[in-house]
């Protein structure tokens with residue numbers, strides 16, 4: 001890490017991130033640096049670090065570093081934060097920004113207010129029923145409303161938004177803290193998984209997420225998309241309608257087409273502060 005570096009802090013419904021613009025150097029941080037940056041006592045404090053690197057396919061390539069130093073394929077709240085940074089530092093007011101991610105090049109529409117971008121609408125790409133890092137299950141069927149091996153009474157959907165999610169419908173939300181850590185490392189998910197505990201309401205969902213590499217977070221964009229996908233597949237909520245997904249940090253709006261081809265995520269984003277960090281010795 002450079003001796004002194006500008007950093008930018010953002011959050012999406014309290015799911016907070018450090019943004020590092022590394023498009024000039026093209027050099028990413030290592031796991032130890034992302035753990036230090038996310039440390040809420042000895043570092044800056046965040047759920048993750050978003051490195052923006054050069055990209056031929058979009059305005060930047062976003063790399064998502066979890067608080068434990070692991071790298072995630074995709075992050076919905078993080079992408080909203082990155083888009084706010086990119087739009088607020090762009091010439092003029094770009095109407096659309098394409099950002100390269102581990103889930104493909106995603107198209108993002110910034111929503112401007114007087115003091116900059118306040119909301120971002122993202123085409124998140126397809127929800128895949130069998131997470132790319134998940135075997136399709138003994139019967140060859142996707143892990144779709146199936147018993148969770150080794151957990152009698154638990155049924156789940158394995159939905160990938162580029163990153164893996166195990167969605168448990170109709171589970172007590174308070175189970176997240178007790179069951180989340182065990183299910184995060186379930187052997188069916190060779191790269192671990194995010195775990196969603198979902199209550200289906202008459203007009204939307206209420207969700208608590210135990211995130212891979214972070215633990216309980218205030219909100220999870222890809223988790224909201226995976227949860228809405230499972231609820232539509234279970235015919236508990238309608239396809240092709242904006243669905244309210246309430247998380248501890250607030251509401252996101254998700255829209256799921258019947259063919260799951262392009263999940264839409266819409267939600268707020270906020271700037272927290274800009275600063276300069278001097279990496280601690282040894283980094």
Ligand SMILES: N[C@H](CCC[C@H](N)C(=O)O)C(=O)O
Pocket residue numbers: 015048064066071072073074075076077078163164194211212213214217219220221222223
């Ligand atoms: N912890 C997640 C990455 C962040 C996802 C979440 N913060 C979001 O908004 O989608 C994972 O390892 O897949």
